[in-house]
Amino acid sequence: MAGTIALPLQQFIASLDNTCLPKILQVCSGVYFQGSIYEISGSEVCFSTGDLIKVIGIELLSVCCEDISNNEKFELPINHTGLFKVVPEEMPYSTIEEMVSLRPVGLESSLPFTFTSHSKMNFGNFTLGAGRALTVLSIERHEGEEDLVRCLVRGQQEASAEVFIPLSSQGEFFECESEECFTLQEIMSSVCLRSRRFRFINTTKCQRPLVLSPIYQVQAIMNMRKNVLKFPSSLEVDVVDVTDLCKDVNFVSPLSLTEVHSQPDESFPAVVEILEGPETRSLFKCSWLPELNQSSHLVFHNTGTSAMILLSSPKSRKVQQYFLVSQQYGGRFRRRPREFNSVYELYVASIQAPGLKVSVTRNSEEVEEEGLPDLSVGEQLEVIRCERMELPCESSKGQKQSVEALLCQRLQEPDDGDDDEEEVKQEEEREEIFLPLYMQGHFVEVLSDNKKYRLRDLGKEFSLPLDVKVVSRDTELETDPLFGFACLRIEGAMLEPTIQASFPQSPDHCFEIPIQWLSMSVSFTKDPLPWPSGQPPKFHVDRVTEVTDTFFYEFRKQGNSGEAPPPRPPKRNLSSSKSSKKPSTTSKKSSKADKTKHRAEKSVPAKELANLTLDSKRRPPAPPPPAILDDQPPPVAPRKQSAIVTTGKALPNTYVEREESKKKEEKRKKKKKVPVCNVTAHVKSDQDYDTVDDSDHDYETVDETLLAVVKKAQEDAVFY
Template sequence: MERMAMTLDKFTRSLDAKSLPRVLQIQSGYYFQGSVYELYGGEWSFSYGELLKIIGINITRLIVELQSEGSKSMIVNLSLDYPGLFRIVADKRPYASIQEIVDSVRIGPECLGHPEFHCPEELQLAEGTIQAEESFRLTALRTEHEDSHVDCEVTRKDSKHIFTVKLSHTGEFYECADDQFYTLRELVEWKIPKGRKRTVTWAKSLPSKEKCVSELPEDYSGELVLTPVYELQTVSKFGKNVVFIPSTLDVEVLDVTEECDGDCFMQPLSFRDVFAKPSEFFPFRAEIIEPPSQVQEELGFLKSSKQVIVHSAYQAKRILASEIRSEAQRRFLIPVSYNGRFKRRPRTFPTAYDLEVAKSDMEQLHVVATKAFETHYEGLSSVLVGDQYLVHKRETSEVIYGGKRKTVEALACEKIVGKKYEAVLIPMCLDGGFVEVVHDKKQYMLSEVCQRFALPFNVKVSMRDLSVKEDLLAGATGLQLEEEITDPFLIVSTPDLAQCWEVPVNRTNMALQLLERWNGPKLTQGKAVPSAVEEIGEDCYFTLRRYVNTSVLPPPRPPKRPQKHSEDTVKLPPPRPKKPVPPSPKSPHTAKPAVSTSRSSICVEQNTTPPRKETSNTSLITMPDPGPQKVIGEENSPQHKTIKQDDDDTHDYEYIDEDELDIIRRKLNDQSIQGTDNRKTRNTYAMQTAKQV
């Protein structure tokens, strides 16, 4: 059967990236009467019969159509670095078979590669039945004995059930609604089906240092229809450069991959391609074909060198950190080998639940209340601004609420009153606010912080890293060390080994041409390879957090604040009247993992590279053990005990972070002044009334 030529644009839209590389033959079309066509600074000309090898396909930007009711549609162009978050509008067009779904959407091991669908009819499968309208996630595509199928996952009452569905299975399959936020890069990488447009809604802007070329209107709240603009990464038969060609180029092409020897072309490798190579592939000498457009100062040799040595590939530890400030937060990836020193900074806790999560067996958690809370439970303690507590553990206590006895969970603490320590229970639904009192003046290495304390943890650089020219962390007012992650890296050096660094795979966009195996002097076994602190953008930060958070189960939600009891409740002797407290917003810690990100061009494929052995055994997140929950009787409840201490106090509270307590002191002072003014006003009014009488 004779194959037909097609336009380059049509070929691009039908191209499966997994089938690359492909070899194309130019059939027709020219620019400027056959003259040299200059594209992105690279000179390129086409003639009939010329061969091009397609080694990559990228989406360079998005054409966005803004659709609002009662108004004209508007077209804007958005770069993939646009600093915003978007929600997906479920596609209303059905898919006719599982095969059509697999051909249209991307399925992968990462959380973003698990598309979710539902079917209006029951699916009778070998492992059981997926009910009508029950949602199922496609988690893996498998081929066994020339029979292809997908693994489907269904969650029922917190348990997961796995089903196998053949690609030939037909029916009506609809995309499920998605409540997650996505960056444009994540949408491009994972959520734009082949041959279909993607409709989204704008959710949130992210701070950005760079000025966007075009932005969405601030007050726009309608739907946005995304149309990708593609670019092909190509090499010619005799050229040594990688040339990027827009898919809209007015030429016709014919796919001749089966008839052409692809080995006669140059074989450029991206950093991801290199990382995927087996360990026996290393070390090797390579020529830099496409240097990185942007790279941190320490890795500048990648832009200036003609050749490099790639020694090995592995997964390395990094600490994801955020600057502690209200606006224009900076985000960092810090290597565990960072040589600076840290001092502790006070942590803030919005709820009592956060106190319970943050407590540690290593030391006593000491906090000061920054917000008042009045409890509705008789038997649980209210909280005033300035109250100080030593946090112990979660307990179950019997209390009286609305004239009835009920069992609730509370946080057992010691309240510091002068020289005394009074055992109290505060409600777990408490959403006041607390700040940590720091007694520790020691300086820690980063590795010591990660070993001794549970993340997230607040620190400040007390001594900068003297091994680097400029320490990015030294100027930060404070840092929150959030999570420990693993990330793919290559060890790359100059041929003379004068410069040798760990280079991130997912945030370095460059192409190499393999020259030969390296038989020169090797790196000394066990010698530490320098690692640089990376400053990353918001989109990369959210992406990294998304991948980390999906590796662990989310923490349980804190208990809700009690609702008002009904008026017809039979009451016991009522407690003293209390001021009603309005329902409060949920703690930010109860929200779903953030969606979770860098201005980096290829950050979204955080875990698309094959796993390699980590440099050390580590879990991605360390969650403190909340400890066993105890049921305690009313007679043994801590609220009935008062513990007295002698002047020779066994607790060492000689150091308190004065900066953090200044705010609390001012609040207390303002309350005192306000109370005095109110009393003066009442006394004046009483005297005037007496005179009139």
């Protein structure tokens, strides 16, 4: 009888389920390892004779398998995938009714099963010899008549017959091994099965009979301890059930934050004691978290549900920060333009905010084979909708490819003197382009809104995520951690059940504990509140709580809607892509062509200036060596000037052949077109001067600036 019979702890716990808890047990005797103290998971568990234990929960951990032939034990996890067969009992059954009633599971689900009789059985004119196997097919019950068992008997040459045997038949009946198999989960969920012996059906494992016993993790509290105990049910302790006798014993009731939140409003405010603090690796980075230690006290003021916003700092910062902000935050925000690094990001943002306008922040060259258009810095685009576009290149199967693309309009820059006609003209000149969703690009949102918003208004008027900046701080906070960031991103909004709490030494400084993100156990105490009766102080609630990146990732994981990843670029057909590398014949509007031409003229220097400019980072190639004649030695390149400088310098030829004015002008043009690097210095001898008629020549003065440029070009070219 309960309360009078001592049972081993494991046997008693195995007979329980969570529906009959809590149960109060009293330790009466047992074998204690390491004295009377168990150290389990870093906490000491001390059981002495007479201790009261209040079991508040059990959880199945594993199964203990004991080999009854040698008393060896080993454990298997509850999710073990192996199968087991029931080992027939060695003791005979005295009646068929006893054998049927002790089947491992319900009779209907355990049929058919086979048994044998060690003695002859007579049924009217029919006699069944000893040792014959009978298979029970069903139970025949008729009102006013004796219950019968319908059995199948197999004879010689596969002959079979059915016989009806009364349940009250006596003799020595032995159960035969059944072909039915069970998993550990099925065995542990049936009280009848747990009382049987089993063996593995896998021949490579132990074939000897095993006794299977469940091992639970027991959660309990003791009247002399305040924290929750967790210990395995396999402790060798004998206990007695004293639940009915100890109803008035005062046990400390540990409550989780969720259970505290469900308490009636009349329970608050109250002083509570922390029985089990939060985990070391917490999701919060706030000032009050390190003070939530075991045995510390808190004042719980009230419970409720708070609307909160999750903010993140820019990714460009060295350490990215995240903040959980109450919508009661008193600062003011101004919208900031969002940045997008792909067309797919534009597509996602345009679904949430139709009519999105962006400006291109990085040039992008046209790739006709992949359908990528030409984009220039400063161009403004308005997103229209998502459509399918056909690519000029063919797939490997020779078929035309179509991809999803974003239809956008290029917005023309307004002129200074716009009028109605100019606006109509600009509307007509808007160019539509397709941006494939797989295209990489750099865009920034175009905003015309300069209004200040409260945090709760931003969530109502705009879709998230949203980039903002705090332009006026919350004056009720001593230090506003959000003020000073150049940009913050609103990642999402949430409704969180919270408990408003404070420490007894500063009861007016309150903070909100999100109970779904913080796990700890507390107990209500009878300590007085830390203020005069009926005179609560004016409370100031922290509205900004810094959280870790783990909190952010868990939040994103919960809000994951299963969106498809960005599309991949189409596969190119190499043969067609090679043949398609031709000048683009796509006709563009004249305004676009003029704009591109103007950029090219502005960015590319003139050819003459390019030839005269010899930059150290990008030098032109050296001129080819002059043709070498057979009767002349190869020319020697002039050396760079050293510390010893000779007085003789090579001068360019200053004689120019006098011809008619037309020929002279042509030679001047040719001289200007000769590259500087091909000009060589030459000194004529006296003979050369004598052979030239003075009447046919004229002297011209060469500009000294040009001489200096020529000399420097020669030296740089030789040095190169």
